[in-house]
Amino acid sequence: MTTRPTLLGYVRADALSCAEELAAATDSLAAFASAEGFTLGTVYTERDSAESAAFHALLEEVRRSEVRAVVVPTMNHLGIGAPAAMRQHLEFHQAQVWAVDSVVTTP
Numbered sequence: 001m002t003t004r005p006t007l008l009g010y011v012r013a014d015a016l017s018c019a020e021e022l023a024a025a026t027d028s029l030a031a032f033a034s035a036e037g038f039t040l041g042t043v044y045t046e047r048d049s050a051e052s053a054a055f056h057a058l059l060e061e062v063r064r065s066e067v068r069a070v071v072v073p074t075m076n077h078l079g080i081g082a083p084a085a086m087r088q089h090l091e092f093h094q095a096q097v098w099a100v101d102s103v104v105t106t107p
Contacts (some may be wrong), residue, residue, distance in 0.1 A: 007038035010044045010072050011070070029071050032098070046077075055086060073101065
């Protein structure tokens with residue numbers, strides 16, 4: 001049996017309007033991981049975007065572990081106006097970043 005690689009998740013609560021959307025976003029990360037051949041590891045949920053504590057914890061796990069993949073519901077979860085900078089931090093540590101909304105599925 002082959003072990004699936006681990007994929008970490010990141011969600012910003014302030015990018016969503018309610019708890020139901022947060023749950024749906026987390027579920028979408030799990031579905032993405034399964035469909036793409038990963039095991040979903042920790043999903044970091046940013047509750048205070050000014051502090052960025054969850055993002056820093058995610059970055060620290062990428063630095064110290066063998067995990068090289070991160071998924072977000074949309075690239076906007078990496079920051080309004082600055083998603084490129086947050087993505088670059090992850091990619092600097094060899095983590096590939098995917099957005100669930102950018103996956104093209106065919107019927």
